[in-house]
Structure formats: C-alpha cells, structure tokens
Amino acid sequence: MVRAVSEQRAPARALVVDDLASNRLVAKRCLSELGVEVSEAAEGAAALEALSARPFDLVLLDLEMPGMGGEETLRAIRANPALRDLPVLIVSAHDDVERIAACLEAGADDYLTKPFNASVLRARASASIERKRLRDRERRTLEELAAQREHAAQLLLNVLPASVAARLQRGERTIVDRVDSATVLYAELSDPPFGAREQSSEGAVGLLNELFSLFDDLAAARGVERIKTFSDAYIAVGGAPEARDDHACAVADLALDMQRGAAGLLARRTRPTSVRIGISSGPVIAGVVGATRFSYDVWGEPVRTATFLARHGVAGAVQVSGRTRELLESTHLLEERGSFYVQGAGEVRTHLLSGAL
Amino acid sequence: MSEDQPILNPTQVRELMGDDEALIREFVDVALTEVEELAARCVEAAKGGDLAQAGLSAHAVKGAAANLGGERLRALAHRAEQACKAGQAECVSLASGLPGEAAALRQAAHEQGWCGP
Numbered sequence: 001m002v003r004a005v006s007e008q009r010a011p012a013r014a015l016v017v018d019d020l021a022s023n024r025l026v027a028k029r030c031l032s033e034l035g036v037e038v039s040e041a042a043e044g045a046a047a048l049e050a051l052s053a054r055p056f057d058l059v060l061l062d063l064e065m066p067g068m069g070g071e072e073t074l075r076a077i078r079a080n081p082a083l084r085d086l087p088v089l090i091v092s093a094h095d096d097v098e099r100i101a102a103c104l105e106a107g108a109d110d111y112l113t114k115p116f117n118a119s120v121l122r123a124r125a126s127a128s129i130e131r132k133r134l135r136d137r138e139r140r141t142l143e144e145l146a147a148q149r150e151h152a153a154q155l156l157l158n159v160l161p162a163s164v165a166a167r168l169q170r171g172e173r174t175i176v177d178r179v180d181s182a183t184v185l186y187a188e189l190s191d192p193p194f195g196a197r198e199q200s201s202e203g204a205v206g207l208l209n210e211l212f213s214l215f216d217d218l219a220a221a222r223g224v225e226r227i228k229t230f231s232d233a234y235i236a237v238g239g240a241p242e243a244r245d246d247h248a249c250a251v252a253d254l255a256l257d258m259q260r261g262a263a264g265l266l267a268r269r270t271r272p273t274s275v276r277i278g279i280s281s282g283p284v285i286a287g288v289v290g291a292t293r294f295s296y297d298v299w300g301e302p303v304r305t306a307t308f309l310a311r312h313g314v315a316g317a318v319q320v321s322g323r324t325r326e327l328l329e330s331t332h333l334l335e336e337r338g339s340f341y342v343q344g345a346g347e348v349r350t351h352l353l354s355g356a357l
Numbered sequence: 358m359s360e361d362q363p364i365l366n367p368t369q370v371r372e373l374m375g376d377d378e379a380l381i382r383e384f385v386d387v388a389l390t391e392v393e394e395l396a397a398r399c400v401e402a403a404k405g406g407d408l409a410q411a412g413l414s415a416h417a418v419k420g421a422a423a424n425l426g427g428e429r430l431r432a433l434a435h436r437a438e439q440a441c442k443a444g445q446a447e448c449v450s451l452a453s454g455l456p457g458e459a460a461a462l463r464q465a466a467h468e469q470g471w472c473g474p
Contacts, residue, residue: 026384
C-alpha cells in the first residue's frame with residue numbers, strides 16, 4: 001500500500017509531460033490516488049514553461065514527443081540550477097537498456113516502461129516525492145543555520161572589533177594582545193546628567209545615547225576603536241587591535257572632533273555642561289573577556305592615566321599626558337598645564353590640546 | 358503478429374484506471390481516437406517514404422495500445438517501428454496493418470461497453 005504523499009501538508013505537485021492525452025489521463029489518474037495535484041504539458045517547451053511558472057515536486061516525462069523531446073527536456077531541467085533537485089521519472093515505451101542507461105546518466109531519477117503497472121508507478125512517484133521533500137527540508141535547515149550563523153556573526157561585530165570577531169570565529173579561545181604603543185582616550189561629562197533636577201531619566205539616557213552615538217561615528221571615521229561606555233564615560237583606543245604608528249595623532253584628532261560635536265549638542269541643555277577628555281599613551285594589554293557576553297577591553301597604565309586626566313581636567317578641554325605630548329609634538333598645538341601624581345604612573349606632566357598644526 | 362494474443366486485455370485497462378466505468382470510458386475513447394489517428398499517420402508516412410516519422414507514429418501507437426490492453430495492436434506497432442528504424446521494405450505492409458488492428462481493438466472495447474462501434 002503506497003502512502004499518500006499529501007497527508008497533513010500541502011499536496012505535492014506533479015507535471016505529466018506526454019504528447020498523448022490518453023497517457024496523461026492514465027498518469028493523472030494514478031497520481032491522483034496519492035493526493036498529488038497534476039498539471040499537464042504536451043511537449044518539452046511547454047513543460048519548461050510550466051516548471052518556471054510554479055514549483056513542482058515531480059515530473060513524469062515521456063521521451064518521444066514532437067518538438068522538444070524527452071531527453072532534451074531532461075537536459076534543460078538539469079542545466080537549470082533551480083530545478084537541479086526536481087525528481088524526473090521517465091515513462092516511455094522504449095525498453096532498450098542503452099537508452100534507459102543514457103537517461104539515468106543524464107539525470108533522470110527513475111525509468112518506467114509502458115505499459116507500466118499503476119502500483120509500481122505510484123510507489124516510485126511517492127518515493128521520489130518523499131526524497132525531494134527531505135532534500136527540501138535539509139536545504140531549508142541549512143539555509144536557516146547559515147542565516148543564524150550570519151546573525152551571530154553580525155551580533156559579534158556589534159560588540160567586538162571586526163578583526164577580533166574574526167579571530168573568535170576562527171576558533172581562538174583566548175585573545176590577549178600585548179600592544180607596545182597605543183593611545184587611550186577617556187571622556188566624561190563635567191556635569192553628569194543623572195540626578196540633575198531638571199533632567200528626567202529618559203532625558204538623561206536620551207542625551208547620553210545621542211552623545212555616544214555621535215562619538216561612535218567620529219571614532220569610526222578616525223579609525224579609533226570604541227572600547228566601552230559606562231555611566232557618562234566613554235573610552236576609546238588608538239593602535240589596538242590594529243597597530244598604527246599615528247595612534248596618538250588619530251586619538252588627538254578624535255578628541256578635538258568630540259569636543260566640537262559635544263559643544264553643539266550639549267549647548268541645548270537647560271543647564272549647560274561640557275565634556276572633559278584625558279588622553280595617555282603607552283603599552284597596553286588588549287583582549288576579550290566573557291564566555292557568553294564578549295567584551296573587548298584594554299588594561300594598563302595609559303588607561304588609569306587617561307581616566308585621571310579627564311577627571312582632573314578642564315571642562316570642554318583635552319588634557320594629554322607627557323608621553324602623548326611627545327608623540328604629538330610635530331602635529332598638534334599643546335600648552336603645558338602642570339603635573340599630577342597618578343597612582344601607578346607617578347608624577348605625570350600634562351598638557352592641554354588646543355588644536356592641530 | 359500472433360493470433361494467440363488477445364485483441365483486448367481488459368485487465369490492463371482496469372489495472373490502470375480502476376473500476377470507475379465512466380473514467381474507463383473517457384480514457385478508452387481518448388486513447389482509441391489517438392491510436393486511430395496515429396495509425397493513419399503511420400501508414401501515410403510509410404507510404405510516402407518518411408520512415409523516421411512512420412517509426413515515431415508506430416512507437417506512439419505501441420505505447421497507447423499498451424495502456425489500452427490492445428496486445429495484438431501493440432505487437433504489430435512494435436514490429437512496424439523496428440522495421441521503420443531498420444529501413445526494411447516490409448515496414449509499409451506492417452504499417453498498413455495498423456488501422457485494421459485498431460478497428461478490431463475498438464470493436465473489442467465496444468463489446469466491453471467502453472466505447473461506440
């Protein structure tokens with residue numbers, strides 16, 4: 001007993017291609033018993049047209065037809081990538097072995113000689129349709145998997161630098177890089193938005209979102225990596241993960257961009273505020289932390305010093321360490337401000353960045 | 358052609374079309390009409406020397422006759438097809454026998470109540 005192939009799902013569709021109406025009638029009757037919807041074509045060209053118009057699950061193909069014959073039609077079907085997996089069952093009065101073998105080699109899935117036994121036709125048609133549906137399901141699953149993998153990769157790119165995400169995807173478990181020379185930028189608002197009486201929570205978050213989105217765009221334009229934000233602070237690094245000789249210069253230009261952009265944005269507040277920025281250069285450790293929620297971060301003396309310089313900086317200005325000043329001497333305008341004791345770094349001479357040369 | 362072979366094997370028709378008499382009648386009517394047209398085309402082509410076309414028509418008669426259970430017609434069509442392919446002189450006489458055998462098949466189907474005379 002051949003099981004119907006349309007139980008509890010959309011009915012399968014078959015295309016019967018034969019120049020004789022009586023043959024099409026016989027095939028239609030046999031397949032209808034399986035619950036298969038049958039369309040008809042009297043020759044090859046009409047069959048190809050029907051196949052391009054809607055999806056089918058099976059083709060029953062005669063060989064001798066006026067116009068485009070069965071073999072030519074079969075070759076055209078197999079040459080079309082969209083029809084590559086479509087089962088084709090040859091039904092012909094030709095019973096010579098060479099011709100049967102040639103059809104199978106050309107891509108036919110099966111071959112039945114006329115007069116065929118109706119039960120055998122149904123069994124072979126049913127098996128072909130089932131195989132096709134399994135292949136379709138497998139292809140859909142693979143497509144879904146690929147889409148999920150792409151989505152995961154995209155999510156990874158949202159939180160990690162592209163080169164770091166690529167290393168994780170290649171299977172690197174631990175990513176720790178010693179960077180000989182990088183420049184760290186630490187920025188924060190001189191007057192934090194939270195707690196201010198005239199600022200609602202929604203307004204404060206909205207402001208930070210607007211400000212940090214602007215900083216992200218500016219950092220991307222300068223090729224500087226945003227590391228993270230927390231509270232009203234924004235941290236970025238130049239020279240990691242991709243090393244570059246002009247990291248201090250790029251970060252200094254970014255700091256100037258950020259001050260200009262922030263000035264326009266923050267002037268709209270009821271109680272005007274501004275951004276303080278600290279910059280320091282030196283060796284850092286960069287790496288990824290987290291097993292399921294990844295975070296790219298940098299550690300080292302420049303991070304501590306940049307944080308200190310921002311917190312003890314001047315509203316609306318950019319304060320840089322002595323090491324950074326040395327790297328900016330030929331490219332930027334700097335004014336000496338004084339010196340501070342920074343824990344872990346000792347005495348640090350600082351300068352205010354006033355522009356590019 | 359063997360006289361031992363039945364003109365019509367009704368089991369073949371029922372095997373393909375089931376027991377729905379209306380469906381059988383529809384099928385037999387369509388198939389016999391095609392067989393008669395193809396047989397006439399085969400004779401014409403064979404007499405005109407177009408053996409390729411005669412062979413194709415004989416092949417089609419063979420397939421349609423097989424579905425109808427027309428075993429004698431099928432066997433004759435097969436011989437005609439082979440003779441046409443081989444370019445044998447007897448293909449004309451074999452093809453010429455097809456219309457008569459098709460008529461005999463119609464008569465046998467008529468006796469089954471499946472078609473008009």
